[in-house]
Amino acid sequence: MDNQKLLRDAKLCTRWALGLTFVLIILFPGIMFLTGYTYSLSFFKGWTMLAVVWLIIAGLYTAIRPLVEYYLEKKTEV
Known part of the structure; x- marks a missing residue:
């Protein structure tokens, strides 16, 4: 594999990891907390x-x- 492809794949994986972290750990529980969901x-x-x-x-x-x-x-x- 060449370095260009590895760097592109690393950036893609980093974006997905940060996006999923934001949605699953911050956004979804945050919305439920702010609405008072039990x-x-x-x-x-x-x-x-x-x-x-x-x-x-x-x-x-x-x-x-x-x-x-x-x-x-x-x-x-x-």
């Missing part, structure tokens, strides 16, 4: 399950994508 137990369970599913998917993606890229790279060399 968290119910079922809402908290749902939010927790969403976070767990998100972490599992992110972990699998992080673990599997390099293997797929390696396989595709080897396939094109032959």
Whole structure:
């Protein structure tokens, strides 16, 4: 990979990380706080399950994508 592509991908990932951090940690809870919403137990369970599913998917993606890229790279060399 060339440095230009790596820098472009790094910038894209940084924007996504900052955007998701803002939305999921600041914006969404902030709106709920300002409106006076009271968290119910079922809402908290749902939010927790969403976070767990998100972490599992992110972990699998992080673990599997390099293997797929390696396989595709080897396939094109032959």
